[in-house]
Amino acid sequence: MEIRMEKCKELKQKPDQKHLGFGKYMTDYMFVMDWTKDEGWKDARIVPYAPITLEPACVTLHYAQETFEGMKAYRTAEGKIQLFRPEMNAKRMINSNARLCMPEVPEDMFVEAVKALVKVEEDWVPSEPETSLYIRPFMFATESALGVHMATAYKFMVICCPVGAYYAEGINPVKILVEDELVRAVKGGTGFTKCGGNYAGSILGQVKAEKMGYSQVLWLDGEHRKYVEEVGTMNIMFKIDGEIYTAPIEGTVLPGVTRDSMIHILRDWGYKVNETRLSIDDLMKAGHDGKLEEVFGTGTAAVISPVGELRYKDDVITINDFKIGELTQKLYDTLTGIQWGKLEDKYGWTVEVK
Numbered sequence: 001m002e003i004r005m006e007k008c009k010e011l012k013q014k015p016d017q018k019h020l021g022f023g024k025y026m027t028d029y030m031f032v033m034d035w036t037k038d039e040g041w042k043d044a045r046i047v048p049y050a051p052i053t054l055e056p057a058c059v060t061l062h063y064a065q066e067t068f069e070g071m072k073a074y075r076t077a078e079g080k081i082q083l084f085r086p087e088m089n090a091k092r093m094i095n096s097n098a099r100l101c102m103p104e105v106p107e108d109m110f111v112e113a114v115k116a117l118v119k120v121e122e123d124w125v126p127s128e129p130e131t132s133l134y135i136r137p138f139m140f141a142t143e144s145a146l147g148v149h150m151a152t153a154y155k156f157m158v159i160c161c162p163v164g165a166y167y168a169e170g171i172n173p174v175k176i177l178v179e180d181e182l183v184r185a186v187k188g189g190t191g192f193t194k195c196g197g198n199y200a201g202s203i204l205g206q207v208k209a210e211k212m213g214y215s216q217v218l219w220l221d222g223e224h225r226k227y228v229e230e231v232g233t234m235n236i237m238f239k240i241d242g243e244i245y246t247a248p249i250e251g252t253v254l255p256g257v258t259r260d261s262m263i264h265i266l267r268d269w270g271y272k273v274n275e276t277r278l279s280i281d282d283l284m285k286a287g288h289d290g291k292l293e294e295v296f297g298t299g300t301a302a303v304i305s306p307v308g309e310l311r312y313k314d315d316v317i318t319i320n321d322f323k324i325g326e327l328t329q330k331l332y333d334t335l336t337g338i339q340w341g342k343l344e345d346k347y348g349w350t351v352e353v354k
């Protein structure tokens with residue numbers, strides 16, 4: 001793929017690596033590529049990060065034909081920069097796009113675009129502990145027309161921003177509210193895709209949870225409101241009586257790269273991982289019976305997020321005395337060890353950019 005480069009007149013001042021937060025500081029450049037029905041992908045370019053203009057009748061603003069990905073570039077102690085399983089993000093975007101009737105960005109183009117942008121922005125990849133460069137590839141319809149249809153023009157873009165540890169206070173357990181009324185996904189819907197629409201529909205649940213003093217929502221299945229699915233932006237795993245339980249990938253849950261990696265590692269360590277439907281009643285019962293040993297969310301942004309409390313209606317359980325579990329900590333250390341190049345990457349998951 002040929003990528004045209006348009007240089008910035010002036011580069012931005014880089015933020016203090018100790019106070020990066022999440023998603024606040026965009027880098028100097030962005031990757032852009034256009035697709036039309038007649039010509040396919042064209043004009044791949046890396047240009048200064050800047051606002052884009054859209055027609056008010058742009059179909060995305062009305063019908064939400066938009067998909068995205070989330071991944072990171074990590075700087076190792078030797079100064080190398082590496083990605084983590086980028087082909088998984090590329091494949092997932094292909095699946096998301098297929099569901100939304102959007103053209104695919106072929107896997108090699110996707111990975112090449114991400115690598116090219118990260119190379120240009122290498123000085124933006126931070127080196128402080130637990131910091132990384134968050135990468136946000138996304139795609140949307142650009143056609144201007146008000147009829148609902150598969151659009152004839154799209155844009156694929158990649159932007160990035162240096163980020164700190166997701167939780168500034170370190171990985172402390174979070175409180176999660178089990179949502180018993182609203183639902184995020186149903187079978188046959190778009191739950192397995194990373195599309196903006198899924199998030200738009202989930203914010204009300206999030207607001208409700210926050211009002212009650214909870215930081216995230218645990219969604220139940222859309223049909224029965226009975227089986228545990230996932231958290232707002234994370235998959236979730238439960239350690240019950242020594243075994244691990246997590247929702248199966250059956251069209252409603254997002255197939256997380258972190259989820260898949262944790263399952264690999266856990267099985268490698270000899271744990272039984274059950275990708276199976278687990279009812280909220282069984283989960284709460286396990287909590288009351290003292291069998292629910294650890295609960296943790298998994299996702300690229302936070303890596304792993306221990307859960308210290310679950311509320312379902314009026315029933316509340318505390319997990320592991322509101323402390324991070326031993327296995328949760330070990331998984332965090334192992335995965336981040338591989339991502340930052342501190343541990344041997346025996347699974348072959350990291351991809352060097354430079």
Ligand SMILES: *Cc1c(COP(=O)(O)O)cnc(C)c1O
Nearest residue numbers: 233234235254256257258299300
């Ligand atoms: C992105 C996302 C995840 C986590 O996926 P990772 O690939 O591990 O980052 C989980 N659930 C939802 C709804 C997501 O959007």
